[in-house]
Amino acid sequence: MNAPISADQMRALLQGAPDATDPDPTETAEWRDAFLALVQSQGPARARQMLDELARLARRERIGWQPALATPYVNTIAVDEQPAFPGDLAIEERLASLMRWNALAMVVRANQAYGELGGHIASYASAADLFETGFNHFFHARSGHHGGDLVFFQPHSAPGVYARAFLEGRLNENDLLHYRQELAASAQGVQGLSSYPHPYLMPDFWQFPTGSMGIGPISSIYHARFMRYLTHRGLLDCAGRKVWGVFGDGEMDEPESMSALTLAAREKLDNLVWVVNCNLQRLDGPVRGNGRIIDELEQLFSGAGWKVIKLVWGSDWDGLFARDTAGALARAFAHTVDGQMQTFAAKDGRFNRDNFFGQDPELARLAQGMTDEQIDRLKRGGHDLVKIHAAYAAAAAHTGQPVVILAHTKKGYGMGSAGQGKMTTHSQKKLDESDLIEFRNRFNLPLTDEQATSLAFHKPAEDSAEMCYLRERRQALGGALPRRETACDVVPVPPLESYARFATEAAGKEMSTTMAFVRLLGQLLKDRELGPRIVPIVADEARTFGMANLFKQVGIYSSVGQRYAPEDIGSVLSYREATDGQILEEGISEAGAIASWTAAATSYSVHGLAMLPFYIYYSMFGFQRVGDAIWAAADQRARGFLLGATSGRTTLGGEGLQHQDGSSHLVAATLPNCKAWDPAFAGEMAVIVDAGMREMLVAQQDVFHYITLMNENYAQPDVPAAVHADLLRGCYRFEGWSSAPGARQGTVSSGRTVTLMGSGAILTEVVKAARQLADEGIDATVFSVTSWSELARDGRASEARALAGEPDAGTPFVAQQLARSEGPVIAATDYVRAVPESVRAFVPEGRRYLTLGTDGFGRSDTRAELRRFFGVDAAAIVRAAKHALG
Numbered sequence: 001m002n003a004p005i006s007a008d009q010m011r012a013l014l015q016g017a018p019d020a021t022d023p024d025p026t027e028t029a030e031w032r033d034a035f036l037a038l039v040q041s042q043g044p045a046r047a048r049q050m051l052d053e054l055a056r057l058a059r060r061e062r063i064g065w066q067p068a069l070a071t072p073y074v075n076t077i078a079v080d081e082q083p084a085f086p087g088d089l090a091i092e093e094r095l096a097s098l099m100r101w102n103a104l105a106m107v108v109r110a111n112q113a114y115g116e117l118g119g120h121i122a123s124y125a126s127a128a129d130l131f132e133t134g135f136n137h138f139f140h141a142r143s144g145h146h147g148g149d150l151v152f153f154q155p156h157s158a159p160g161v162y163a164r165a166f167l168e169g170r171l172n173e174n175d176l177l178h179y180r181q182e183l184a185a186s187a188q189g190v191q192g193l194s195s196y197p198h199p200y201l202m203p204d205f206w207q208f209p210t211g212s213m214g215i216g217p218i219s220s221i222y223h224a225r226f227m228r229y230l231t232h233r234g235l236l237d238c239a240g241r242k243v244w245g246v247f248g249d250g251e252m253d254e255p256e257s258m259s260a261l262t263l264a265a266r267e268k269l270d271n272l273v274w275v276v277n278c279n280l281q282r283l284d285g286p287v288r289g290n291g292r293i294i295d296e297l298e299q300l301f302s303g304a305g306w307k308v309i310k311l312v313w314g315s316d317w318d319g320l321f322a323r324d325t326a327g328a329l330a331r332a333f334a335h336t337v338d339g340q341m342q343t344f345a346a347k348d349g350r351f352n353r354d355n356f357f358g359q360d361p362e363l364a365r366l367a368q369g370m371t372d373e374q375i376d377r378l379k380r381g382g383h384d385l386v387k388i389h390a391a392y393a394a395a396a397a398h399t400g401q402p403v404v405i406l407a408h409t410k411k412g413y414g415m416g417s418a419g420q421g422k423m424t425t426h427s428q429k430k431l432d433e434s435d436l437i438e439f440r441n442r443f444n445l446p447l448t449d450e451q452a453t454s455l456a457f458h459k460p461a462e463d464s465a466e467m468c469y470l471r472e473r474r475q476a477l478g479g480a481l482p483r484r485e486t487a488c489d490v491v492p493v494p495p496l497e498s499y500a501r502f503a504t505e506a507a508g509k510e511m512s513t514t515m516a517f518v519r520l521l522g523q524l525l526k527d528r529e530l531g532p533r534i535v536p537i538v539a540d541e542a543r544t545f546g547m548a549n550l551f552k553q554v555g556i557y558s559s560v561g562q563r564y565a566p567e568d569i570g571s572v573l574s575y576r577e578a579t580d581g582q583i584l585e586e587g588i589s590e591a592g593a594i595a596s597w598t599a600a601a602t603s604y605s606v607h608g609l610a611m612l613p614f615y616i617y618y619s620m621f622g623f624q625r626v627g628d629a630i631w632a633a634a635d636q637r638a639r640g641f642l643l644g645a646t647s648g649r650t651t652l653g654g655e656g657l658q659h660q661d662g663s664s665h666l667v668a669a670t671l672p673n674c675k676a677w678d679p680a681f682a683g684e685m686a687v688i689v690d691a692g693m694r695e696m697l698v699a700q701q702d703v704f705h706y707i708t709l710m711n712e713n714y715a716q717p718d719v720p721a722a723v724h725a726d727l728l729r730g731c732y733r734f735e736g737w738s739s740a741p742g743a744r745q746g747t748v749s750s751g752r753t754v755t756l757m758g759s760g761a762i763l764t765e766v767v768k769a770a771r772q773l774a775d776e777g778i779d780a781t782v783f784s785v786t787s788w789s790e791l792a793r794d795g796r797a798s799e800a801r802a803l804a805g806e807p808d809a810g811t812p813f814v815a816q817q818l819a820r821s822e823g824p825v826i827a828a829t830d831y832v833r834a835v836p837e838s839v840r841a842f843v844p845e846g847r848r849y850l851t852l853g854t855d856g857f858g859r860s861d862t863r864a865e866l867r868r869f870f871g872v873d874a875a876a877i878v879r880a881a882k883h884a885l886g
Helices: 007-015 025-042 044-060 089-113 122-137 155-168 182-187 215-232 261-266 293-304 315-323 328-334 338-346 349-355 361-367 372-376 385-397 433-442 449-453 465-476 496-504 513-525 549-554 590-601 627-635 664-668 682-698 721-729 760-775 788-803 813-818 863-870 874-885
Strands: 150-152 243-248 272-278 307-311 403-408 534-538 612-618 641-645 674-677 704-708 731-733 753-758 779-785 825-828 849-852
Touching: 025 044, 089 122, 089 155, 089 385, 089 433, 089 465, 122 155, 122 243, 122 272, 122 385, 122 465, 150 215, 155 465, 215 243, 215 261, 215 272, 215 590, 215 627, 261 293, 272 293, 272 385, 293 307, 293 403, 307 385, 315 328, 328 361, 338 349, 349 372, 385 403, 433 449, 496 513, 496 682, 513 534, 513 549, 513 682, 534 590, 590 612, 590 627, 612 682, 664 674, 664 704, 664 788, 674 682, 674 788, 682 704, 682 721, 721 731, 721 788, 731 813, 753 760, 753 874, 760 779, 760 825, 760 874, 788 813, 825 874, 849 874, 863 874
Parallel strands: 150 243, 243 272, 272 403, 307 403, 534 612, 612 641, 641 704, 674 704, 753 779, 753 825, 825 849
Antiparallel strands: 731 779
16 A cells, blocks of 8 residues: 555555465564564655565565555555645536536437437546546646647547536537537537547547547557657657546557557656546446456556556545554455446445445444435545545656556446446436436536426526636636647748659659658758658668668657667668657557657647658558558548558568558548548659648648558659649549550551550559550550549549539549540559549540459469459450450
């Protein structure tokens, strides 16, 4: 136990239940008494020193023992260690009660009007006091004297954040009446409220999307680390700023929630505080019905190197613990599983007197003199503002480690028989009149019976003590929160020819587009203004992608520098780590790398400092593996580049099924603010990168770009300026193929013609096919498709304008391009056929359209064999063209 307590209490906790296997209880008692005497005479520090020494001896003698990571089921911070509560407790409790009521009224009213809207009451009911303590005392907004804290809110608790914004005047009653009715609200000129924190839908309000469980926790860790990165590189001083995350105990089941705990400890991220709302319930029932989730999480976080603060019992338990000299409470809690604890939460005081305190005579004596109502009102720690403040203050002051606060709460707290602690609590969206009156009485709300049963929103007078206090507390902490800001300086982008002439004027030089990208990135990193803002990110594959030369050029970021002499120290491309290193090499963790990319890609809004991340990875391990995290980044309006290297299903020949990507462009096309590109040539890639940088850094548009890159070396043609505009719209007529040596020599046109469209790696096969067809007297027009999804979006936009009756609907761009050619159209890609099929509707009428792709699972073989197998090689394209011609 961490707190100083009486000798009798310490003895009771250490002794616990009698051990029937103890061969010498007298000797055991002597050892115990000696240790207690040491604590009392010389203090906890000396006691810890002796325990450490005994542990060392045990290891040396190979005893096979190590201390348990779990501590008793009591508060980490003892009563006499609590700081004085700095606020007006009565006012804060009244405000928290008002937040609870307005949040409940918002959800219930929406569901009375439209039963299908859904919503959640119980999660915020459990977390309200955890939020309010943060809002009143700890969560800093960005201001002139503070850079602002980052706060990740438990998603199902969003109604409570809206309820606070209503009292603050940021939202009005009409806004609350349009909870989960964003379309209807827009039609009436008011702001609809999104279901969960969604920056894309409420771009001035929410800062971080947390609706997809597990994404918020891992994202918070990498945001905290990115703040250290900015500080160490001298770009932005993030000292004094915290990242707070309020998450659910059920959410800890998600692998992303747990995957980066050791990184946070290894990096000593003491700017990170998690508050895990341990209400013991998932959506359908208890989190650990047959165990104790708080004990489990304590062991997990302690083992990972975090500081753990257990916030289990409220102040009204202090007297019970003080009188419990025999340790009966601690023993009872040690044997009460969460499923039973949930039952205690759902039942009344009489039930708890009989079934908890009635377990043994010692517990029963502790409850003597308490009424059933007093027993019913005994608070768990997460509902006690004084205890919460003490835990938060300790967490904020702790150095050298990230901190997790395990806060014990009741799901549906205060909902009484309508939902507190019940299995159905999470889905509770409706309350009858008696339930509403009971809730009003439970929290002493200033509502008449009629106001309560009609679910009237309540806002105190502007000059009331509550409203003045609310404003004063937020003003002291920098203003309203959550609040998303987007103001940042424009970052100039150098001229294309200054860093990419080798690509746009390649003159037939052989290289892969991956090699070209790395060379281009190296040039950009040298630019005085743009270079420092670039964040190269890899998931332990830098050497695979030929990026080793960047190790020396800009270094790999390490918060402790480099404490070893690398094995390759004498080589030109030796491994170099540094505190001001620029590359983020995230190890074998795509989830971590994309979280790191998101932190950099949203720096413009989170920190007011525009950064430009380039995350390069095997394309198969992007949208397929961490697609949900990419979706969350899109919600957060990320700006940056994702580079899917060794892309396509036939370029990474020997790796086989799990490494060959045929679907990323299909998934990328579903993200509205993602522009997906499949360039075949280095020059195309350079033009796209240049345009994307200007779009994101200069025009400051909320888009990000996905570019696929290949590891296949082939001759790279020039990409003249005349085609750049068409290239950036999705396709252009590629003229270079017919001027190559040997093309069309000794052939006579048959009068037949076809149009060939290709992208990425398969464009080289399209060019081969065009030459073969030309040799056989069939004319071919070749289009290089740089983005199927951009062509499809343009087509859908034109179609929508036409359906709306707009006179200038325009012709889809792909149709305009194909009008410059004749004959059937053959479209080939290294991706599933659904990718080129996406533009079928916009092919000019009367033109036959055949698509070739790599549907199915990948295989291990040479590129030539794979392309033959999938039917995307030159021979297959020729066959398709002849078939289409009849």
